[in-house]
Amino acid sequence: MLSRGGGRARPARGGGFELYSWYFFRISGLVLIFMAIFHVVVMHVVNTVDEIDFAFVADRWNSPFWRVYDMLLLFFAMLHGVNGARVSIDDYVHRAGWRIVAYSALWLITVLFLVIGAMAIVTFDPNAFDTVTAGS
């Protein structure tokens, strides 16, 4: 397969998973250019890390818009990144045994981090802590 100085060559027609992966990489990449850059501009340029604390996140997640936004960003970014790691493993890990180890670790990390990330976004309830602070 001849690369043309861009990304991987597009897998042949009927490539099944690899073809979907190839398209997903490019589509999620385009989505992430807007979503990830906007996230960086809001969190690191308009605000800086000095302003961000528990109260900041609580205020932000009061809005369903930001919860949905962060959830979409979590899934797009994780799946795009993990797909990159998958292709990298494919390129560098050649021994059959090590490939099984690397792919298993990657799957485990993917599921674990998507679950804890989604849990944080969905279950967060700032009022649960306000009552504690008010009571003490």
Added chain:
Amino acid sequence: MLNIYRGREGMISWALHRLTGLGVLLFLLIHIADIYVINYGPEAFDELLFIYHNPFFRAMEVLLVAALYYHGLNGLRIIAIDFWDRAVLYQRQLFWAVVIAFFVTFIPTAILMLRPVLWAN
């Protein structure tokens, strides 16, 4: 990565794309973990954020944004080459366009990000 094939712009852009991608992924995992701590309450979360105020991490944060900007801009170049046949003829010029667009966007961003440090007191 660099000892396998000695290409020019195409090779450099590819190596940087992979390096920045894996770097951003590593940060993403750290970031998911730190946000998870928010459900342990304000004390735990605010205490953890000392990491982000540390000078080393501040530098890493700027480096992260650099990686993200390059990866995004070069990603646009890859998509252009993949979907537009004539772009491959200009892939070298497109790489230098990516480099220029990177500096034009990254330098102001970095200055803004470091404003609390640069103009402290």
